[in-house]
Amino acid sequence: MKIICVAKNYSKHVQELNSETPDQPVFFMKPDSSLLLNNKPFYLPDFSNEIHHEAEIVLRINRLGKYIEKKFASRYFNEITAGIDFTARDLQNKCKAEGNPWEIAKAFDGSAVLGKFIKLDKVTDPRSIPFHLDINGRKIQEGNTADMLFNIDMIIEYVSQFVTLKMGDLIFTGTPAGVGSVKIDDHLEAFVEGEKLLDFMVK
DSSP states (O other): OOOEEESSBBBBHHTTTTOOOOSSSSEEOOGGGGEEEEEEBOOOTTSSSSSEEEEEEEEEEOOOOOOGGGEEEHHHHGEEEEEOOOOHHHHHHHHHHHTTOOOHHHHSOOOOOEEEOOGGGSSTTTTTEEEEEEEEEEEEEEEEEGGGOOOOOHHHHHHHHSBOOTTOEEOOOOOSOOOOOOTTEEEEEEEEEEEEEEEEEOO
């Protein structure tokens, strides 16, 4: 099982990080040890002073695929959920400044939080899926997959050129604007079309 994460996929998020808008999808990988499941608490690591939340729509691949054309991409998943791509922003900025990979900032234990999956046919419009993140009862991040720079079909087509997709693989599709730090005792809840799929504490 692989965890594939798309970066810079919402224009306002690109702007808030003062990055350049990509002309093709940018993706990176997390190991399976980064998964945090079943609403277990997230423990702040001691190697970073700036852990940021990044709320995302996550899909789960349901069949083997390579060189998948985007017109067929919808055949390769039928479940989605809300997830959090936790990022050690201070470490990531240092890695970027030094021209180094991001793994220490993105792939650490517990950094890929996964909610309860729902069938894609439960959402009103699979091409326009609203989602949001509440922290301590306040809406902090809000997005819609219709605003992606690269939609899900394009992501699957692009990624599958380089990496064979297998059953159970996860794709984090990118975060909208509104990322920020979390602290001990924060309560995070993530929703897709108003349904709460993720609910956990920061410790």
